[in-house]
Amino acid sequence: MAASGFGQSLAKDIIVGAQNGRRDCQKVLFETFQPAVQRLLNGMCRDQELARDLTQDVFLQAFAKLRQLREHDALGGWLKQLTVNTALSHFRKPQHLAVEPEFEEQLDAQDWLSQSDWLQQLDSVEALLRHLDEHEYQLIWLYLVEGYQHDELAELFEVSAATVRQRYHRALKKLRERSQV
Numbered sequence: 001m002a003a004s005g006f007g008q009s010l011a012k013d014i015i016v017g018a019q020n021g022r023r024d025c026q027k028v029l030f031e032t033f034q035p036a037v038q039r040l041l042n043g044m045c046r047d048q049e050l051a052r053d054l055t056q057d058v059f060l061q062a063f064a065k066l067r068q069l070r071e072h073d074a075l076g077g078w079l080k081q082l083t084v085n086t087a088l089s090h091f092r093k094p095q096h097l098a099v100e101p102e103f104e105e106q107l108d109a110q111d112w113l114s115q116s117d118w119l120q121q122l123d124s125v126e127a128l129l130r131h132l133d134e135h136e137y138q139l140i141w142l143y144l145v146e147g148y149q150h151d152e153l154a155e156l157f158e159v160s161a162a163t164v165r166q167r168y169h170r171a172l173k174k175l176r177e178r179s180q181v
Contacts, residue, residue: 006076136171
């Protein structure tokens with residue numbers, strides 16, 4: 001079975017050609033990974049037009065930075081990380097950069113999993129997610145759909161792991177309250 005999404009691979013000569021600015025190789029790279037980038041951004045942004053704009057930004061950045069890629073086999077992971085960082089940069093606002101006070105009630109990994117299981121079992125999960133603000137939505141999306149762990153999310157959001165757990169807990173609490181209405 002062939003890999004899909006960010007797990008796809010390209011021939012080394014295509015990647016090297018794209019690194020050297022060859023338009024035909026860049027086109028192959030774009031056509032190969034554009035659906036995965038678009039799908040991830042659609043999920044993170046909740047706005048298809050914005051996701052299309054950010055997809056263009058991702059590939060402009062990718063082509064500008066492609067020479068930095070040393071491991072050709074890491075292209076998909078590198079591009080996925082660039083995609084997530086581009087979306088987060090777009091949504092990052094100064095008031096959200098401050099680290100919140102440490103969360104008193106510590107959630108362990110089991111709590112995250114049990115709450116995630118609850119959320120995934122809901123029939124109206126998409127309708128519920130609309131009630132979250134952008135940062136809450138992105139946190140839930142990256143954890144549940146993209147499989148990021150809370151320590152990785154802390155690094156992406158430039159906050160402590162405790163702050164990520166706190167925000168995640170608050171977002172799930174908001175969703176629980178909305179699901180009971």
